[in-house]
Amino acid sequence: MAYVNPQGEFTRDQRYIATRITEDGRDGYPVEPGRYRLVVARACPWANRAIIVRRLLGLEDVLxxxxxxxxxxxxxxxxxxDPGGRDPVLGIERLQEAYFKRIPDYDKGITVPAMVDETTGQVVTNDFAQMTIDLSLEWTRYHREGAPQLYPEELRDEIDKINKAVFTEVNNGVYRAGFAGTQEAYDKAYDRLFAQLDQLSERxxxxxxLVGDTITEADVRLFTTLxxxxxxxxxxxxxxRSKLTEMPVLWAYARDLFQTPGFGDTTDFVHIKQHYYIxxxxxxxxxxxxxxxxxxxxLTPHDREKLGGRPFGDGTPPPPPKPAERVPAGHGAVA
Incomplete structure (x- = not known):
C-alpha cells in the first residue's frame, strides 16, 4: 500500500460518514447508554483525541x-x-466488516475512530472532528460529575479558528511533509508546519x-500531534528542523498536558512507533x-503553573483509567 503521492503534494481524503449520534436522534441514532462502541487504535492521533475526550468526560460506563x-x-x-483476534463485543476481526455491514460498496478509507452500533454491528460515523464535539455537547446527560467544558459556547468561535489552523498546518501538516512525493511539495509542507508551530509557541x-484558561477541544487536538x-x-x-524537545514553549506545554490525567495515560509510544514505521x-x-x-x-517539571489557568475549570480530574483500558506497562513514559 502506497502513501507517498508521486505527483507531489499529499491531499487527505476527507470524505467521512457524516451521520451523527445526537440527543434527539435526528439522524436515526439517538444517544443511548450501552448502544455504541467507540473503535480506536492508540497509535492513531485522530483516535487518540476520542480516547482522551471520552476519558475526560467520564463516558466509559455508557460508551x-x-x-x-x-x-x-x-x-x-x-x-x-483481543483473544482470537476478534473484538469481544462486535465479534469481528476487521473494522472493515462494520463498514461493509452498513455500506456494502463502501469505497473510502476504513478509519479510526469509528462509532459502531452494537445492536446492528454497523458503523455509524467515522467523522472524527465532529465526533469529539458531539461527545461534549450531545452526551452531556451522561457526563461524569466534574466533567470539564471542552467546547464552551462562549469560546467556540475562537476554538474553531484555532482548530482549523492546527488541523491544516500541524495535524495534517506533518503528513503533508511525510507523504510528499517531490522536493518542492516537501519543502512547502515543511515551511508551513514550522511557521505554524512558531506561531503556536508565541501564543x-x-x-x-490555547483558548481561555482551561483545557478545551483545541488542546486535545494539538496534543496528539505533539x-x-x-x-x-x-x-x-x-x-x-527541531525536535519537540528543542522547542521550549511547546515542549513545556506538551509536558503539562501529558502530566494531566487523561492525556499521558492514554498515550502508547510503542503502538505509535510500530504503526508509523511498519x-x-x-x-x-x-x-x-x-x-x-x-x-x-x-515526566520532568514543566513550570507552566506560573501562567495560571485551571486545567478542568470548575470541574475535577477524571479517575484513573479502568484496568482493561490502561496503556500496557512499558508502553508509556518511564516513571
Missing amino acids: SMGICGPTHDERSWTFDL LAGQRY ARFDAAYHGHFKCN VHKDINPTGIVPKGPDLQGW
Whole structure:
C-alpha cells in the first residue's frame, strides 16, 4: 500500500460518514447508554483525541471502547490485541466488516475512530472532528460529575479558528511533509508546519492553554500531534528542523498536558512507533522500528503553573483509567 503521492503534494481524503449520534436522534441514532462502541487504535492521533475526550468526560460506563492493534494492511484495522483476534463485543476481526455491514460498496478509507452500533454491528460515523464535539455537547446527560467544558459556547468561535489552523498546518501538516512525493511539495509542507508551530509557541508563551484558561477541544487536538512528534514525525516524516524537545514553549506545554490525567495515560509510544514505521513501507521499507527516543523527559517539571489557568475549570480530574483500558506497562513514559 502506497502513501507517498508521486505527483507531489499529499491531499487527505476527507470524505467521512457524516451521520451523527445526537440527543434527539435526528439522524436515526439517538444517544443511548450501552448502544455504541467507540473503535480506536492508540497509535492513531485522530483516535487518540476520542480516547482522551471520552476519558475526560467520564463516558466509559455508557460508551464502550474497542482497541485495534497498531498496524493494518490495505484492507482494514484489525482486532489482533483481543483473544482470537476478534473484538469481544462486535465479534469481528476487521473494522472493515462494520463498514461493509452498513455500506456494502463502501469505497473510502476504513478509519479510526469509528462509532459502531452494537445492536446492528454497523458503523455509524467515522467523522472524527465532529465526533469529539458531539461527545461534549450531545452526551452531556451522561457526563461524569466534574466533567470539564471542552467546547464552551462562549469560546467556540475562537476554538474553531484555532482548530482549523492546527488541523491544516500541524495535524495534517506533518503528513503533508511525510507523504510528499517531490522536493518542492516537501519543502512547502515543511515551511508551513514550522511557521505554524512558531506561531503556536508565541501564543502559548503567555498563556497556559490555547483558548481561555482551561483545557478545551483545541488542546486535545494539538496534543496528539505533539505527543508523536519526536517518536515519529521528526525522523519518519522528515519534520526535522527541531525536535519537540528543542522547542521550549511547546515542549513545556506538551509536558503539562501529558502530566494531566487523561492525556499521558492514554498515550502508547510503542503502538505509535510500530504503526508509523511498519505500516508506511514506502517510506520505511525495512520496517525497522527505532528504539528511541528516551521518554523520561515527559515526566520532568514543566513550570507552566506560573501562567495560571485551571486545567478542568470548575470541574475535577477524571479517575484513573479502568484496568482493561490502561496503556500496557512499558508502553508509556518511564516513571
